Amino acid sequence: MSTIGHAxxxxxxxxxxxxxxxxxxxxxNSGSIITRYRNNTFxxxxxxxxxxxxxxxxxxxxxxxxxxxxxxxxxxxxxxxxRYSGGRLYNESGQQIGRISGSFDVEMILFIYxxxx
Numbered sequence: 001m002s003t004i005g006h007a008x009x010x011x012x013x014x015x016x017x018x019x020x021x022x023x024x025x026x027x028x029n030s031g032s033i034i035t036r037y038r039n040n041t042f043x044x045x046x047x048x049x050x051x052x053x054x055x056x057x058x059x060x061x062x063x064x065x066x067x068x069x070x071x072x073x074x075x076x077x078x079x080x081x082x083r084y085s086g087g088r089l090y091n092e093s094g095q096q097i098g099r100i101s102g103s104f105d106v107e108m109i110l111f112i113y114x115x116x117x
Contacts, residue, residue, distance in 0.1 A: 007022060008021040008102045008108060009021075010099070010100050011099050012098045013097050016029070017029045021108060026111065035050065040053045050115060056068045056106050065114050066114045071083055080092060082113060084104075087104060
């Protein structure tokens with residue numbers, strides 16, 4: 001499957017396509033489905049729930065594992081582990097780890113940081 005037409009794409013720091021999103025479905029760079037997102041919940045290919053989002057907080061197995069506040073990404077301990085600005089994602093030391101092409105949202109950023117990697 002081609003990623004042409006997908007509204008969002010995530011590229012790694014080398015510029016290689018890693019993931020794309022079309023509607024509520026996330027695809028890897030070969031076009032295979034990684035996960036589906038609906039009703040504030042991420043599901044794997046077999047339909048099992050893997051994480052939920054509530055008010056910019058990501059939960060896994062009922063436990064908060066991360067959140068976003070003021071374009072900064074924090075782990076469950078409240079330590080900043082990254083940030084995003086202008087579609088670019090950075091790790092805690094400020095190194096760019098990737099960029100998002102097209103529109104992007106909090107859900108995609110939380111998925112990239114805590115579920116996909």
